[in-house]
Amino acid sequence: MDGKIALIEAGGTKFIVGVGDATRQIHARTRIDTTRPDETIPAAVDWLRAQGGEYVAVGIASFGPLDLDRASPTWGHITRTTKPHWSDADIARPFARAFGCPVMIDTDVNGAALAEWKWGAGQGMNSALYLTVGTGIGGGAVVGGRLIRGLSHPEMGHIRMPRHPADAGFAGHCPFHGDCLEGLAAGPSILARWGASLSDLPDDHIGHQVIAWYLAQAAQTFQAILEPARIILGGGVMATPGLLDRVRLEAATAAAGYFAGNVAEILVAPALGENTGLLGALALTEGPG
Amino acid sequence: MDGKIALIEAGGTKFIVGVGDATRQIHARTRIDTTRPDETIPAAVDWLRAQGGEYVAVGIASFGPLDLDRASPTWGHITRTTKPHWSDADIARPFARAFGCPVMIDTDVNGAALAEWKWGAGQGMNSALYLTVGTGIGGGAVVGGRLIRGLSHPEMGHIRMPRHPADAGFAGHCPFHGDCLEGLAAGPSILARWGASLSDLPDDHIGHQVIAWYLAQAAQTFQAILEPARIILGGGVMATPGLLDRVRLEAATAAAGYFAGNVAEILVAPALGENTGLLGALALTEGPG
Numbered sequence: 001m002d003g004k005i006a007l008i009e010a011g012g013t014k015f016i017v018g019v020g021d022a023t024r025q026i027h028a029r030t031r032i033d034t035t036r037p038d039e040t041i042p043a044a045v046d047w048l049r050a051q052g053g054e055y056v057a058v059g060i061a062s063f064g065p066l067d068l069d070r071a072s073p074t075w076g077h078i079t080r081t082t083k084p085h086w087s088d089a090d091i092a093r094p095f096a097r098a099f100g101c102p103v104m105i106d107t108d109v110n111g112a113a114l115a116e117w118k119w120g121a122g123q124g125m126n127s128a129l130y131l132t133v134g135t136g137i138g139g140g141a142v143v144g145g146r147l148i149r150g151l152s153h154p155e156m157g158h159i160r161m162p163r164h165p166a167d168a169g170f171a172g173h174c175p176f177h178g179d180c181l182e183g184l185a186a187g188p189s190i191l192a193r194w195g196a197s198l199s200d201l202p203d204d205h206i207g208h209q210v211i212a213w214y215l216a217q218a219a220q221t222f223q224a225i226l227e228p229a230r231i232i233l234g235g236g237v238m239a240t241p242g243l244l245d246r247v248r249l250e251a252a253t254a255a256a257g258y259f260a261g262n263v264a265e266i267l268v269a270p271a272l273g274e275n276t277g278l279l280g281a282l283a284l285t286e287g288p289g
Numbered sequence: 290m291d292g293k294i295a296l297i298e299a300g301g302t303k304f305i306v307g308v309g310d311a312t313r314q315i316h317a318r319t320r321i322d323t324t325r326p327d328e329t330i331p332a333a334v335d336w337l338r339a340q341g342g343e344y345v346a347v348g349i350a351s352f353g354p355l356d357l358d359r360a361s362p363t364w365g366h367i368t369r370t371t372k373p374h375w376s377d378a379d380i381a382r383p384f385a386r387a388f389g390c391p392v393m394i395d396t397d398v399n400g401a402a403l404a405e406w407k408w409g410a411g412q413g414m415n416s417a418l419y420l421t422v423g424t425g426i427g428g429g430a431v432v433g434g435r436l437i438r439g440l441s442h443p444e445m446g447h448i449r450m451p452r453h454p455a456d457a458g459f460a461g462h463c464p465f466h467g468d469c470l471e472g473l474a475a476g477p478s479i480l481a482r483w484g485a486s487l488s489d490l491p492d493d494h495i496g497h498q499v500i501a502w503y504l505a506q507a508a509q510t511f512q513a514i515l516e517p518a519r520i521i522l523g524g525g526v527m528a529t530p531g532l533l534d535r536v537r538l539e540a541a542t543a544a545a546g547y548f549a550g551n552v553a554e555i556l557v558a559p560a561l562g563e564n565t566g567l568l569g570a571l572a573l574t575e576g577p578g
Contacts, residue, residue, distance in 0.1 A: 139514075143439060150415065152516045157513070158547060159514060227439030259440075259441070259444065266440075
């Protein structure tokens with residue numbers, strides 16, 4: 001695909017907007033605070049117009065949940081979210097109208113999964129799962145060259161979990177499910193239990209062990225269902241020094257050698273760095289394969 | 290595909306062998322006890338020869354775990370199993386040699402998932418997951434018209450699970466993982482706890498509630514990762530009267546309306562009846578789509 005591609009990483013705190021091309025160059029980028037749809041989206045459109053305004057495609061990797069059914073009248077809308085003003089916001093059509101070109105939209109984690117599989121830590125593999133562990137937990141997976149999707153996109157943070165023996169008293173922090181994975185291992189649950197982020201807790205604090213154990217149990221569940229060749233662990237919590245190694249150790253114990261491959265090779269860090277979001281949006285414009 | 294198709298449902302207790310065709314007629318079938326590979330497989334070959342011996346394809350839906358990598362020297366072999374004599378048994382090549390035609394092999398649950406999606410309870414859906422709950426628990430899933438597979442086929446019985454409050458004292462029955470789904474909800478775990486199968490326990494026995502709760506938690510995990518349009522629950526334990534309805538009830542509570550679709554419509558019984566195994570083998574010979 002020749003020509004410039006408009007890229008939007010739509011997050012709950014900020015929109016990162018950029019201009020890229022098929023060679024994966026990012027020519028320009030900016031940051032726009034996520035306030036209200038009728039402010040943030042026009043600001044993104046205006047900035048893209050100011051960069052020249054001619055685009056062959058728009059790629060949007062967005063927070064969710066999203067309606068991704070192309071046949072639906074609310075395709076490209078955020079569905080219901082606890083984020084004020086953004087329920088039912090149309091993220092896709094304002095860009096289609098402004099630039100008159102194809103718009104591809106998917107979740108931020110699906111974009112990241114696709115980009116990491118095409119160009120990053122999952123390159124050359126038959127399957128790769130990307131999980132972000134931060135303020136929330138979400139994931140996407142590429143299997144046989146395609147993002148998996150059923151009735152909707154995955155909501156991988158909401159899998160059910162066993163409880164760490166040292167953590168039995170904590171109710172969990174998910175407003176929907178209490179002690180699902182997100183309720184037990186996302187940033188706010190760490191803060192709720194121990195009053196600090198994982199990277200601010202001392203090395204020998206039990207929190208490191210508990211969170212690594214939960215992520216290892218989650219990895220086992222992902223292996224049992226998808227047997228991904230790579231499970232790529234990103235997000236703010238995963239930036240905690242030593243955490244990935246702890247997860248690998250716990251995962252090897254939990255899985256008891258039952259699944260294909262070596263879990264220490266399967267569990268990896270992302271490879272694309274700070275441009276993952278925009279590269280995710282770019283990967284979406286290329287489609288599968 | 291014209292002509293006769295040799296069909297093998299290779300189970301740990303019995304092989305069901307049949308002759309079918311592309312119209313889904315099963316012309317003949319027999320049962321061969323699963324003893325040792327050097328007895329059972331030649332007996333299956335002999336029976337197929339006696340039916341005429343000309344086949345355009347062989348479909349095998351087998352117990353596992355299996356090596357399904359076509360490029361591997363041990364493609365079509367059982368890998369390691371606790372079943373005596375069957376570790377490293379070659380299930381596929383003896384049929385290829387005997388009949389000189391293409392052999393398709395996959396797990397029994399992948400075959401069932403494909404057949405139920407093509408012709409049964411998942412027909413017309415963009416995705417369907419088949420789970421058998423019996424002596425063991427296993428599953429397969431069709432997403433976007435294809436069976437999902439990563440480094441290997443799924444082992445869905447081995448997902449990690451929360452514990453039912455009334456079941457906290459039970460260690461779990463899986464030799465590998467203790468209290469994974471199979472360790473908590475398969476037939477032997479029911480027998481180990483309550484000394485009878487679920488269908489032999491009185492209607493008001495807590496076992497019904499506990500097992501339904503576990504299967505509902507598993508359904509939530511499957512929804513979070515795959516959002517399947519149908520989760521088809523088969524196997525001996527699921528034949529317990531009232532169990533499917535109990536699972537639906539528990540699942541609606543657990544998921545808290547978070548996932549797409551109505552879980553009471555998503556959770557369904559299989560539609561193909563006693564021929565599921567052979568129809569699974571047949572579906573495998575047709576390939577995807």
